Amino acid sequence: MILAVVQARMGSTRLPGKVLKEINGKPLIEVLLYRLSRSKKIDKILLATSIKPENDLLVETVEKLGYEVYRGSEDDVLDRYYQATKKHLPDSVVRITGDCPLIDPDVIDAVINNYQQNDVDYASNTLPPTYPDGLDVSVFSFRSLQIAWEQATSKYDREHVTPFIRFNDQFTRTNLSNIEDFSSERWTVDEPEDFEVISKIIEHFSPNLDFSWQDIINLKKLHPEYFEANKNISRNEGSTIDSGQKLWKRAKKIIPGGNQLLSKRPEMFLPDHWPTYYKKAKGCKVW
Numbered sequence: 294m295i296l297a298v299v300q301a302r303m304g305s306t307r308l309p310g311k312v313l314k315e316i317n318g319k320p321l322i323e324v325l326l327y328r329l330s331r332s333k334k335i336d337k338i339l340l341a342t343s344i345k346p347e348n349d350l351l352v353e354t355v356e357k358l359g360y361e362v363y364r365g366s367e368d369d370v371l372d373r374y375y376q377a378t379k380k381h382l383p384d385s386v387v388r389i390t391g392d393c394p395l396i397d398p399d400v401i402d403a404v405i406n407n408y409q410q411n412d413v414d415y416a417s418n419t420l421p422p423t424y425p426d427g428l429d430v431s432v433f434s435f436r437s438l439q440i441a442w443e444q445a446t447s448k449y450d451r452e453h454v455t456p457f458i459r460f461n462d463q464f465t466r467t468n469l470s471n472i473e474d475f476s477s478e479r480w481t482v483d484e485p486e487d488f489e490v491i492s493k494i495i496e497h498f499s500p501n502l503d504f505s506w507q508d509i510i511n512l513k514k515l516h517p518e519y520f521e522a523n524k525n526i527s528r529n530e531g532s533t534i535d536s537g538q539k540l541w542k543r544a545k546k547i548i549p550g551g552n553q554l555l556s557k558r559p560e561m562f563l564p565d566h567w568p569t570y571y572k573k574a575k576g577c578k579v580w
Contacts, residue, residue, distance in 0.1 A: 301391025427480030
């Protein structure tokens with residue numbers, strides 16, 4: 294059995310509640326699940342989210358759409374993923390993230406085919422990426438997931454599910470590449486600017502949700518202005534900055550100067566690295 298597990302939650306630092314933000318009356322998670330369900334290779338789809346109460350509405354929404362939901366750890370996403378998967382004992386797992394509502398079923402099936410034909414532990418279309426950001430697909434064996442769950446110890450590996458498999462020599466890997474490199478295109482949703490771009494794409498094709506990723510490429514040729522808002526955001530930025538920096542990016546959009554201080558703002562000393570927020574302070578020490 295091939296099981297697709299969608300990783301999503303409401304607690305996004307940069308764009309809270311993004312998976313339930315609506316375009317033409319449909320939340321992004323519904324658009325994603327519909328497009329994912331068009332895959333000819335996937336046998337079952339479920340959502341893996343956290344036990345935090347803020348995810349209650351997400352769970353209710355997804356269950357009403359007819360999909361199974363598993364709730365687990367907020368921070369140990371690898372454990373959440375493994376626990377959601379193991380009750381089904383699938384042969385293979387397809388990992389999709391909730392910030393990719395325009396995921397393309399044909400690309401998913403192509404990655405699955407590549408995985409099966411090469412008989413590997415892990416396949417993706419991101420090593421290196423040649424498809425637009427937002428079409429990311431990972432396929433791996435359940436046994437590989439189990440080994441990662443048992444052996445991964447670093448905070449990064451536990452938070453991001455697949456790095457232990459992607460960069461560990463005990464696993465075999467393959468990658469699906471597109472002939473033309475479109476990796477600079479950004480169709481994922483992490484920031485308000487991303488939502489603006491995705492809204493314009495979906496509204497253009499509405500009510501049709503079966504448009505392909507090539508249709509979006511052609512749309513950009515006709516209406517490049519639809520894609521301007523997020524063009525300065527770098528790919529996979531979320532995995533390279535910590536939670537403090539994510540909060541700082543959000544703060545700068547809603548608080549003048551980020552914190553209304555000149556000499557104490559992080560960018561005065563070491564931009565993108567200086568601590569932005571502190572958990573507590575005692576005497577001359579801060580955490």
